[in-house]
Amino acid sequence: MNKTAEEAGTLAKAAASVQAGHESKIAATNVSVFYGEKQALFDVSIDIPARQVMAFIGPSGCGKSTFLRCINRMNDTIDICRVTGTIEIDGADIYDPKIDPVLLRARVGMVFQKPNPFPKSIYDNIAYGPRIHGVAKNGSAMDEIVETSLSRAGLWKEVKDRLNEPGTGLSGGQQQRLCIARAIAVNPDVILMDEPCSALDPIATAKVEELIDELRQHYTIVIVTHSMQQAARVSQKAAFFHLGNLIEVDETEKVFTNPTDKRTQDYITGRFG
Amino acid sequence: MSDTTSQSGKAKVRAWYEPDAKLSRRHSADKRLRAYGIAAIIFALSMLATLVGTIAITAAPAVTQTMVTLEVEVPEGAVDPSDPRGGSYQRILNDSIMRIFPEVDTPREKRELRKLFSNGGQYALRDKVVDDPSLIGRTFDVTFPLADIGDQLHKGVIDRNLPPDYRRVSDMQIGWYDRLVEQGRISAPLNWGMIFNADSRFPELAGLWGALVGSFYALLICFFVSFPVGISAAVYLEEFAPKNRLTDLIEVNINNLAAVPSIVFGLLGLAVFLNFFGMPRSAPIVGGLVLSLMTLPTIIIATRAALKAVPPSIREAAIGVGASRMQTVGHHVLPLAMPGIMTGTIIGLAQALGETAPLLLIGMNAFITAAPDSMFNPSTALPTQIYIWADSPERGFTSRTSAAIIVLLGFLVCMNAIAIYMRKRFERRW
Numbered sequence: 001m002n003k004t005a006e007e008a009g010t011l012a013k014a015a016a017s018v019q020a021g022h023e024s025k026i027a028a029t030n031v032s033v034f035y036g037e038k039q040a041l042f043d044v045s046i047d048i049p050a051r052q053v054m055a056f057i058g059p060s061g062c063g064k065s066t067f068l069r070c071i072n073r074m075n076d077t078i079d080i081c082r083v084t085g086t087i088e089i090d091g092a093d094i095y096d097p098k099i100d101p102v103l104l105r106a107r108v109g110m111v112f113q114k115p116n117p118f119p120k121s122i123y124d125n126i127a128y129g130p131r132i133h134g135v136a137k138n139g140s141a142m143d144e145i146v147e148t149s150l151s152r153a154g155l156w157k158e159v160k161d162r163l164n165e166p167g168t169g170l171s172g173g174q175q176q177r178l179c180i181a182r183a184i185a186v187n188p189d190v191i192l193m194d195e196p197c198s199a200l201d202p203i204a205t206a207k208v209e210e211l212i213d214e215l216r217q218h219y220t221i222v223i224v225t226h227s228m229q230q231a232a233r234v235s236q237k238a239a240f241f242h243l244g245n246l247i248e249v250d251e252t253e254k255v256f257t258n259p260t261d262k263r264t265q266d267y268i269t270g271r272f273g
Numbered sequence: 274m275s276d277t278t279s280q281s282g283k284a285k286v287r288a289w290y291e292p293d294a295k296l297s298r299r300h301s302a303d304k305r306l307r308a309y310g311i312a313a314i315i316f317a318l319s320m321l322a323t324l325v326g327t328i329a330i331t332a333a334p335a336v337t338q339t340m341v342t343l344e345v346e347v348p349e350g351a352v353d354p355s356d357p358r359g360g361s362y363q364r365i366l367n368d369s370i371m372r373i374f375p376e377v378d379t380p381r382e383k384r385e386l387r388k389l390f391s392n393g394g395q396y397a398l399r400d401k402v403v404d405d406p407s408l409i410g411r412t413f414d415v416t417f418p419l420a421d422i423g424d425q426l427h428k429g430v431i432d433r434n435l436p437p438d439y440r441r442v443s444d445m446q447i448g449w450y451d452r453l454v455e456q457g458r459i460s461a462p463l464n465w466g467m468i469f470n471a472d473s474r475f476p477e478l479a480g481l482w483g484a485l486v487g488s489f490y491a492l493l494i495c496f497f498v499s500f501p502v503g504i505s506a507a508v509y510l511e512e513f514a515p516k517n518r519l520t521d522l523i524e525v526n527i528n529n530l531a532a533v534p535s536i537v538f539g540l541l542g543l544a545v546f547l548n549f550f551g552m553p554r555s556a557p558i559v560g561g562l563v564l565s566l567m568t569l570p571t572i573i574i575a576t577r578a579a580l581k582a583v584p585p586s587i588r589e590a591a592i593g594v595g596a597s598r599m600q601t602v603g604h605h606v607l608p609l610a611m612p613g614i615m616t617g618t619i620i621g622l623a624q625a626l627g628e629t630a631p632l633l634l635i636g637m638n639a640f641i642t643a644a645p646d647s648m649f650n651p652s653t654a655l656p657t658q659i660y661i662w663a664d665s666p667e668r669g670f671t672s673r674t675s676a677a678i679i680v681l682l683g684f685l686v687c688m689n690a691i692a693i694y695m696r697k698r699f700e701r702r703w
């Protein structure tokens with residue numbers, strides 16, 4: 001308990017130092033990832049600015065998801081996966097043995113490709129995170145967290161009368177926003193999204209994109225997407241990956257209109273991918 | 274050259290929808306296969322029907338028990354009211370019987386006559402008096418079973434038209450029996466004793482209660498040992514264990530364990546639980562432990578399958594909001610896998626219920642005339658009781674054996690039905 005409080009303290013202090021402007025929230029240096037013998041990422045170094053949307057683009061299998069999952073140590077769950085290099089969030093190395101991945105994942109939320117609500121009520125879907133982290137007990141405090149999370153995810157109006165119905169009964173787009181609300185409920189700084197719209201229809205996609213744009217005020221967002229249009233619409237910065245290498249990172253506009261690397265240009269103009 | 278073109282030209286005359294030889298061969302092969310399948314099912318069903326039918330027909334006589342009702346006089350002084358258990362009820366009952374058949378006087382004839390009535394009569398009488406001591410000094414009706422020969426005679430299993438040397442009842446006994454029928458003393462109510470009596474040497478008194486209680490205790494032990502252990506093992510192997518040589522070896526061995534003949538588990542139980550730990554012979558606790566060894570692999574395999582069926586996205590979701598691995602399993606994966614686990618467990622227990630060989634080895638086929646008070650007392654189990662009865666020569670045990678088989682099958686069918694219902698009811702589609 002003591003240890004976690006201390007960790008939270010250092011993280012918060014570091015957070016204060018980058019409060020002003022769009023300083024770096026996440027700083028990765030020389031990150032390499034191996035799946036067994038096979039290397040999937042090669043010396044990736046990147047700074048991800050606070051309170052902006054960073055898009056990862058690149059052809060299939062280039063390691064976007066792999067890198068994204070390094071940021072909340074989701075790769076820990078894969079036995080054969082090994083990560084080298086450092087990733088710092090607010091100046092603290094998240095692969096430091098002192099850091100508890102459970103606490104990290106409360107700070108770095110994740111939204112997956114396929115909406116994956118728990119087969120429980122809408123309320124419990126949101127309340128689960130705060131409950132296990134001891135943020136709030138059941139009761140009015142929890143009700144408030146549920147309401148604010150759902151409101152921020154733009155879902156409150158649609159579900160406020162059916163909080164006790166199962167989350168799996170919502171439409172695909174609503175489910176995905178429920179998952180975003182679930183991530184928000186534990187009060188993270190960073191939200192990682194791995195192709196969050198690839199299972200949604202255009203209208204649901206538009207809603208989620210709109211939501212991402214609003215969330216940018218409060219959260220640092222990293223999104224993996226295969227849609228160039230989506231990257232252009234929602235992100236301020238874009239990073240292009242190719243065969244496990246980070247080729248180019250820049251303002252989204254620059255990457256799309258005036259890329260420095262030939263491979264980036266080929267990819268965004270649709271010559272491969 | 275021109276030949277072949279004219280031939281292929283002719284062949285083309287056939288319209289596209291006309292089947293060629295190959296197609297009809299394919300269709301007839303289909304039909305043949307379907308016929309084989311149906312024939313196989315009919316064969317299997319008819320075997321099953323024959324089996325169940327034979328057992329049911331054999332069991333039918335055991336549905337009722339032939340009883341006789343006598344007026345019994347308990348003379349004042351024959352029983353001490355302060356200790357009604359101590360009375361000589363055998364003599365009192367004999368006197369009442371003799372009053373009905375005054376002409377019987379030689380000791381040989383008396384013995385013959387006595388054979389018509391069950392030895393359980395004195396206990397029925399005793400229980401009545403113990404329940405109500407005011408009966409002492411009065412005359413009242415007592416109903417108790419006829420002995421096996423009387424029972425068989427009543428049910429027509431013994432053919433009275435056979436010559437006397439070929440049947441187990443003498444002409445004299447038939448005469449006495451007919452007199453009892455004339456006097457309206459014979460009745461044949463439903464045979465509840467078959468369920469609620471403990472075992473006995475006399476078929477008309479033998480029942481399944483001891484075996485039912487024994488099986489219940491054994492299954493209880495089996496469940497409380499194999500369910501938690503099986504789930505823990507499966508959760509560890511499926512969710513936490515690293516994938517390496519050792520866990521592969523364990524996995525292979527668990528699958529092998531499921532295929533080990535049950536008698537081997539019995540030998541193991543005999544060597545370990547009885548000889549090494551010195552646990553009581555014939556006790557349901559030992560039976561339960563041995564059965565749990567057999568049920569364990571079934572539960573582990575079913576649990577692992579159920580855990581595998583929970584989609585990884587649920588685990589990711591839980592881990593993604595910061596649940597620890599234990600919380601992920603405890604809060605999400607295990608509850609979702611529970612219906613599958615329960616189904617597997619019930620099927621495992623059903624197998625255990627029918628298992629005979631290991632129980633024989635640890636002595637659960639002993640002859641025990643009282644239901645066990647606890648799981649440490651000697652007892653039989655349903656399958657071993659069937660085994661004992663099947664081995665007994667009296668005619669009455671033939672039908673009782675079949676009836677006991679039907680009781681066992683009934684339990685098995687119920688358990689499997691519950692398992693199927695749970696699978697259907699709680700099955701999730703992802």
Ligand SMILES: Nc1ncnc2c1ncn2[C@@H]1O[C@H](COP(=O)(O)OP(=O)(O)OP(=O)(O)O)[C@@H](O)[C@H]1O
Nearest residue numbers: 035040058059060061062063064065066067078226
């Ligand atoms: N669990 C795993 N075990 C082994 N190799 C993996 C695993 N996950 C990913 N890889 C490999 O790592 C490389 C990068 O995969 P990753 O999923 O990061 O690609 P991606 O850029 O997200 O692709 P996509 O756009 O198709 O989602 C691929 O070659 C993939 O085969």
Ligand SMILES: [Mg+2]
Nearest residue numbers: 064065066194
């Ligand atoms: Mg991916």
